[in-house]
Amino acid sequence: MELRPYSEIVKNAFNTENYPTKTSSEQLNTEKLVLRKYFEASDSSKNNLQHPELLKDKHRQYLINSTYKLSSVYEVLDASQPWLCYWITHALSLLGIQLENTRKRAMARFLAKCQSPDGGFGGGPGQTPHLATTYAAVNALVILGTEEAYNVINRKKLLEFLWRLRQPDGSFEMHEGGEADVRGVYCALSIASLAGVMNDSALFENSAEWVVSCQTYEGGFSGCPGMEAHGGYTFCGLAALVILNKSHLVDEKALLRWLVFKQMKLEGGFQGRTNKLTDGCYSFWQGAAFPLIYSILHTAGHTPKTHLFSSSALQEYLLVCCQNSNGGLVDKPGKNRDLYHTCYTLSGLSVAQHFLDKICLLGHKGNQVMPTHPLYNIRPDHVRKALLYFSQFQFPRSPTDETERT
């Protein structure tokens, strides 16, 4: 795979058709920033065959440092501390890096402090349990992959926690008394399937139907019925249906069309919604929907022969436009680096580089990152190991069994 020539990229500029609006002017501003990056890249790739290069050492350093101390800017994520653990460990694992054993132990113990005695994990020690932070904590523990880490999860209480959040229509609140949207169903399913507490089908009764009602006329999924199709919710909705074995309920043609049109022709990255701007994190949210669709197409006998989006254009965007030269990755040129975007841009890079069992690499061999499981966004080997570990235990008895007995 090669970089697109600069002269080709320029031709893909947004066509305002003499009808400028706020959307088109913001789009043109972004294109200007991106083109500057592509211009510099076309210049430097003449002298440097390694270009574009994934700055693995810089990213590793940034991530490792972040496991110790974070500046007070991160106060806004005080209620998302398990997320910080997940973003860091997953990004490192894609780079093929494990934490040292003492650091793994420390992180497992920290996450244990975030677990509520009533089940589920909160945003920090002592905080109310929340579905999103429980998802992040379970993922981080699975990535740590030690017996100590696995054993942090109180599976019996976890199941009780999930039952408390379930709504009669099949959706899930994010916390008791909190909002319900597609994230809730996805997080609950991801957690339950990874930790091996999925035996109780009543827990997800009507969930598939509720999720399907979020597929919009555009083809993507919205956060709740009636809202606009959105990349993050589309990933959650589709992954939820695949875990439920109900992906046949999706209008996959409309979904695929919506998805491919979210890839931007000049930038190469994905936008989250129609007529919005490119953002590196959607490389994963939109990108990971593709392998899930391939599995649907495979079942229907139409296995695709290549990625159905432009893998090279996406890698180009991530490598040329989204790297901070001091480590860490960003939404788009001009933005600050952060752990969330570092995690999801690298995850998107992983999706782009791996098609079924094949590798499609832009740039030097050293740019290659490890594959990620498109349902959980954890490495497939970590998923397998965890599933095997939890399968040796009995399913915790669900709260409904007990009420039937009394």
Add this chain to the structure above:
Amino acid sequence: MSDYSSDENDDYVLYKNRPEWSDITPLAQDDNEEPIVAIDYTENFKDCYDYFRAIVQKKEISERALELTQTAANLNPANYTVWQYRRDILKGLDKDLHEELEFVEKIILKQSKNYQVWHHRKVLVEWLKDPSKEKYLTEHVLSKDAKNYHAWQHRQWVIKTFKLYDGELDYVDLLLKDDIRNNSAWNQRYFVINNTTGFTEEVLRQEIEYTLSRIREITENESAWNYLRGLLLHDKAGLSNNTTVKAFVEELYESNNRSPFLLAIIVDMCLEQVGAGGGDSNYSAKRAVELCKDLMEKFDTVRANYWQHMLDSIGSESGEGTSGN
């Protein structure tokens, strides 16, 4: 209400120095011996949250606890534990919820992309059963960012729950006049019609006419094309049998327009006709193949793999091998 968002206020007094809090022992975060993602909290933040943890542990429901949650929420509006506890206090003290609406409104206007503040607002409206200020609030937020997802979601919830559809299409029109590429506004148009008149034959006719006029103005506006496809989901004859739409796309194509969205819809019209047994010979597998190739090679190269995939599916479904072409 006083605003304790620290840096704006030189007179800010730490809780540990406030006499009315002297009976409380602050409770530090139960941190690891070995630091993990340890945030370097500012003094104000740590001070406030140390007292917050202490009152949560005591389950204290009081005026001072209410004031403390205000500071905590201002310091980090994403702390759902704070908001949930604040709601417990509001109920416990039977507070004036209209005052609370004003408080959360201020935070929403500063932090309009945050789940917790909007959820708090929603719960208050539910408790009060009073949606009278919500349209105005969301319009205020949307006037600054017309695509704010949270604002739209709140607006849809209010409209649906309290049946406030009146005037909503006019608002949508206003936003579309301002920016015809605002996809959130197109989506709202669909939402309103779907929940009011429904897509009856007459509504469908009017909406198709409106949408085609907008596409005529800008032919590469994906929002309008997607809306058109959304409308045609309600046409019993399908995507490829609406005479107005057919006439429109053919005219546009004849005028040498090659918008990828135009070519893409013709491809799908062809596939529908071929799949149904090919009633309309103008929409043939052969034409779809040619369009896919044009898209791949000239008009939509970034999506070449997708168009190749469509091309392959035409070959396998229509029985006309494309390998010889």
